[in-house]
Amino acid sequence: GAGVSQSPSNKxxxxxxxxxxxxxxxxxxxxxxxxxxxxxxxxxxxxxxxxNSAPDKSGLPSDRFSAERTGGSVSTLTxxxxxxxxxxxxxxxxxxxxxxxxxxxxTRLTVV
Amino acid sequence: xxxxxQSPQFLSIQxxxxxxVYCNSSSVFSSLQWYRQEPGEGPVLLVTxxxxxxxxKLKRLTFQFGxxxxxxxxxxxxxxxxxxxxxxxxxxxxxxxxGAGTTVTVRA
Numbered sequence: 767g768a769g770v771s772q773s774p775s776n777k778x779x780x781x782x783x784x785x786x787x788x789x790x791x792x793x794x795x796x797x798x799x800x801x802x803x804x805x806x807x808x809x810x811x812x813x814x815x816x817x818n819s820a821p822d823k824s825g826l827p828s829d830r831f832s833a834e835r836t837g838g839s840v841s842t843l844t845x846x847x848x849x850x851x852x853x854x855x856x857x858x859x860x861x862x863x864x865x866x867x868x869x870x871x872x873t874r875l876t877v878v
Numbered sequence: 879x880x881x882x883x884q885s886p887q888f889l890s891i892q893x894x895x896x897x898x899v900y901c902n903s904s905s906v907f908s909s910l911q912w913y914r915q916e917p918g919e920g921p922v923l924l925v926t927x928x929x930x931x932x933x934x935k936l937k938r939l940t941f942q943f944g945x946x947x948x949x950x951x952x953x954x955x956x957x958x959x960x961x962x963x964x965x966x967x968x969x970x971x972x973x974x975x976x977g978a979g980t981t982v983t984v985r986a
Contacts, residue, residue: 865909
C-alpha cells in the first residue's frame with residue numbers, strides 16, 4: 767500500500783497474555799519509530815530503527831517490551847505479560863529522512 | 879523531561895479568533911516539524927522548517943522557526959471548527975522527538 771499499515775487496529779487481551787503488534791512501513795523508508803499514546807496525551811517514544819544500525823531502545827518502559835525489524839522493513843512490537851497500564855494506542859511511523867514522518871492509524875490495545 | 883515543551887497544553891477558542899501555539903527547547907534542531915492529529919487517526923505532517931528565522935504559510939496557518947533553531951510557533955488566523963485537533967511539534971536531533979502536544983478546540 768501507499769501508507770504505513772498497522773495491524774491489528776484493535777486488540778483486547780487479558781492481563782498476563784503476550785501480544786504482538788505489526789507495522790508495515792512505506793517501502794524504502796529507512797527509519798521506523800514506535801510510539802505509545804494514552805488518551806488525550808502526546809506521543810511517548812518507545813524505539814527507533816535506522817537502517818542497519820543498532821536500534822535505539824531507550825524509550826522502552828520495561829523489559830516486557832521488545833521490538834524487531836526484519837529485513838529493514840516490517841516491524842513487530844511485542845509486549846509480554848501485559849498489564850492494565852499497557853493499555854494505550856501504539857503508533858508506528860516511518861521516515862525517509864527525519865524531516866518528515868508518516869504515521870499509521872495505530873493499534874488500540876486494551877488489557878482487561 | 880520533554881526535550882520539546884509545548885504551550886499552552888489546552889486552547890479553546892471561538893470560530894473566527896486567532897491562536898498561537900508555542901514549541902520551545904534548549905536544544906538546537908536540524909529541523910522542526912508540526913503535525914496535527916485528529917481523534918482515531920495518526921498524526922499528519924503539516925510543515926517542516928529547516929532554516930533559522932524561516933516563516934512558512936499554509937493557508938491560514940503560519941509557522942515560524944526561531945533564529946537559533948531552538949523554538950517554533952504556529953499561528954492560526956480566523957480559526958475554524960475544522961482546525962480542532964492535537965497539534966504536535968517534533969524536532970530532528972539524531973532521531974525525532976515530539977512535544978506533549980496542544981489540544982485545540984474551535985467552537986462554532
